[in-house]
C-alpha cells in the first residue's frame with residue numbers, strides 16, 4: 001500500500017498539525033478509517049488549541065503536544081508555504097501520509113511522506129508525489145504524473161498523464177494541465193484554467209489557455 005493511514009509502526013499516536021478547514025478535512029478522513037491509537041491536534045496559535053478539531057480529536061497546545069511521547073505527524077495546512085515551513089520545523093522522519101478511504105490510490109503510485117489524498121481523488125499508476133503534497137477532493141492525477149514537494153492539487157483539478165508539476169505549485173480548483181506538459185515550481189494556476197503549453201516561469205497563470213497575470 002502506498003499509504004497506511006498510520007496503522008503500521010510502533011508509534012502510539014497521530015498528531016494532526018493545523019486547526020483550519022483543511023485540518024478538519026484531514027481529521028474527517030482519519031476518523032473514517034479508525035485507528036487503534038490516540039489522535040490529537042495542535043497549532044502554533046495556542047488560542048485555538050482548545051476543544052476538539054472534530055469530535056474525538058482534542059486540540060492541545062503545541063508545547064504539551066510535544067511532551068505526549070512518540071507519534072506520527074501530519075501537517076494539515078492547505079497553504080503550501082506554511083505547510084512546508086511546519087514540515088521542515090518538525091523534520092520529515094515521522095511524517096505520516098493519509099488518504100481518505102474513498103480515494104482511489106494505485107498501489108503502483110508513489111506517495112511521498114506527509115501527503116494527503118482526499119475523498120474521490122484518483123491517483124493512477126506510475127504517478128509520483130513528493131513530500132507534503134495535497135491531492136484534494138475529486139482531483140485526478142493521471143498515470144505517470146510527477147508532483148513536486150508541497151504542491152497542492154485543488155478540488156476537481158485534472159493533471160493529464162505524464163505531466164510534471166513543480167514544487168509548491170497550486171493547481172486551482174477545476175483547472176486542467178494537459179498531458180505531458182511541465183509546470184515549473186512556484187506557479188499558481190487559477191481555478192478553471194487550462195494549461196495548454198509548458199509553464200516555465202513562476203507566477204500566477206489564469207484562463208483558457210492559461211496566461212501569466214502576475
Ligand SMILES: CC(C)(COP(=O)(O)OP(=O)(O)OC[C@H]1O[C@@H](n2cnc3c(N)ncnc32)[C@H](O)[C@@H]1OP(=O)(O)O)[C@@H](O)C(=O)NCCC(=O)NCCS
Nearest residue numbers: 136154155171172173188189190191192193204206207213
Ligand atoms: C488566480 C488567483 C490566485 C488570482 O487571485 P488574485 O491574485 O487575488 O487576483 P485577482 O482576483 O485580483 O484577479 C486578477 C485578474 O485575474 C482574473 N482572474 C482571477 N482568477 C481567475 C481565474 N481563475 N480565471 C480567469 N481569470 C481570473 C480576475 O478577473 C482579474 O482580472 P482583471 O484584472 O481583468 O479584473 C485566484 O483567482 C484563483 O483562481 N485561486 C485559486 C483558488 C483555489 O482553487 N484554491 C484552492 C482551494 S482548496
